[in-house]
Amino acid sequence: MGRAIDVKERQTNIADYILANGFVTVDELIEKFNISRMTVxxxxxxxxxxxxxQKVRNGASAQPSNIFESDFAYRERVNIHQKEEICKLATTFLHDGMSIFLDDSTTVIPLIPHLRKFKSLTVVTSCLPAIIEITQIPEVNLIVLGGIYKHKYRSSYGYFSVSAINKIHADMTILSPHSYKTGSIFEYEQDVISAKRAMLENSEKSMVLMDNSKFKQTTLYLLAKISEFDHVIIDSDVPENVIKDLENQSKDLQIAKA
Known part of the structure; x- marks a missing residue:
């Protein structure tokens, strides 16, 4: 039993080390944790x-690729300051009495503490970290969506989730994609797209939040055109050429200042 605990602790420490550094080599892990190549x-x-x-040649990466999405724990740590500034700006488009769809993205999570300043809101989500945090805000009426829970995303998807979304009509959808390219936003999985599309189709207005990491990667499946959104909010570290592209494609582009 003791040996199993040691292995689990080592694997947890290795995961934390990779998540913190983004990419590490096998040799680096051998030296860092004083273990054999086979054990690594x-x-x-x-x-x-x-x-x-994700295992890659001669090492491991926490960075996503076009077919691999990193765990929620890694994504939550990326650009946290920029995400907070984006979410602070996003709250200026909200008001008392609104009903809001929130997606499963880590970009949207920093929005939740700002909801305390409103007297009454209704939030609809399937994202477990969001659900846990919102339960601590008595002013927010929380509607929890069901479905099949996916640990990697800390959220629920599938027929039951989409069916529930289709029975609700909200004032606003707030979401964040995995990536942006040339006027469109993209996601990894069809289940994720189905849920987010249902939210967009069952709300009066929509807002997309994107920190600068969204413009550095590619993803497999098209989610939506950026022109579908009423508001687009990015951080000030987004490259100038991308900002110009967004200005041409968006109805309303907002830049959160650090």
């Missing part, structure tokens, strides 16, 4: 099956 590969295999990291 065995631990990386386990962490990849758990969808915490």
């Amino acid at each position: 590969h065995r631990d990386l295999d386990y962490l990849e099956r758990a969808q915490l990291i």
Whole structure:
């Protein structure tokens, strides 16, 4: 039993180290944790099956690719200051009495503490971290969507989730995609797209939040055209050429200042 605990602790420490550094080599892990090459590969295999990291040649990465989405824990740590500034600006488009769809993205999570300043809001979401945090805000009426829970995204998807969304009509959808390219936003999985599309189709207005990491990667599936959104909010670290593209494509582009 003691040995199993040691292995689990080591694997947790390795995962944290990879998530903190983005990419590490096998040799680096051997030296850092004083373990054999075979043990490193065995631990990386386990962490990849758990969808915490991605094994690559001679190492491991927490960075997403066009077919691999990193765990919620990694994404939550990326650009946290920029996400907070984006969410602070996003709250200026909200008012008392609104009903809001919130998606499963880590970009939207920093919005939740700002909801305390409103006297009455209704939030509809399937994102577990959001649900837990919102339960601490008595002014917010919370509607929890069901479905099949996916640990990697800390959220629920599928027929039951989409069916519930289709029975609700909200004032605003607030979401964030995995990536943006040339006037469109993209996601990894069809289930994620189905839920977010249903939110967009069942709300009066919509807002997309994107920190600068969204413009540095590519993703497989089209979610929506940026022109579909009433408001687009980005941070000030987004490259100038991308800002110009967004100005041409968006109805209303807002830049959150650091």
